[in-house]
C-alpha cells in the first residue's frame with residue numbers, strides 16, 4: 001500500500017509540470033481535460049505588441065542572471081514532445097545559475113527545454129512567443145524555481161514561484177562568435193532521436209544561451225505552454241535571439257516525437273495583462 005501511495009504522490013507532482021505525451025498532442029490541441037488550457041485568461045505563449053508594453057516601475061530592479069558560466073553534468077532527454085535538459089538541481093548550490101528577479105527574489109535554474117521549427121510544411125511552428133508578430137526558428141525555455149529548500153516543485157507552481165525565461169534562436173549563416181551556440185549539445189542530440197532516449201553531458205553551460213540577455217526583455221504573467229497549462233508563471237521573454245548553424249537545426253528536425261507533430265502551442269489572447277518592457 002505504501003508503494004502505491006508513494007507512486008500516486010510522485011505521479012501527482014510530476015503531472016503538475018509535465019503531463020505524459022500519451023495524454024495529449026499538438027495537432028489536435030484537444031487539451032480540454034485541463035481547465036486552464038481552455039478557460040484560462042492568462043495563458044502562454046503570446047504575441048507581444050511592443051507599443052502596448054510599459055516600462056518597469058522605478059521601484060523594481062532589472063532582472064539579472066548569475067553563475068551563468070558554471071559548467072556541470074546534465075541529462076538530455078527526448079520526452080516525446082521536446083528535448084528536455086535536466087540535472088541543474090544536483091549542481092553545487094554556491095555555483096548554480098540563478099535569476100534575481102525584479103523584486104529582488106532569487107530563483108534557481110532547474111530545467112530547460114526547446115521548441116523549434118519542426119518542419120517547413122507545418123504551419124505555425126517554430127518559436128512559441130513572437131514580438132510584433134515576428135516568430136523565430138526556435139525558442140529555448142529555462143525554468144527557474146524559488147530558492148527555498150522547503151518548497152517542492154508542486155508547491156512552487158501553486159504559489160507563483162516559478163519563472164520561465166525565453167530565448168529565441170535563428171539559423172545564421174555567418175561564421176562569427178555568435179554561431180554554434182548549441183555546439184556542446186550537438187553530439188547529445190544525435191543520441192536522442194527516438195522517444196525516451198537519454199544522453200548525458202559532462203560539461204554543460206547555459207552561458208552561450210544567456211549571452212544576449214542584456215539586450216532587454218519583456219516580462220508578463222502567463223502559464224505553462226503544455227498541459228496542464230498552469231497559470232501563475234512569470235515569463236521573461238528576451239529580445240535578442242542567439243544564433244545556431246543550419247546543421248544544428250537539421251539535428252533538431254531529426255528528433256522524433258511521439259506522433260511527429262510540431263512542438264509549439266498556438267498563441268493565446270493577451271486579455272488585460274500588463275507587459276513590462278525592460
Ligand SMILES: [Zn+2]
Nearest residue numbers: 113115141225
Ligand atoms: Zn516550453
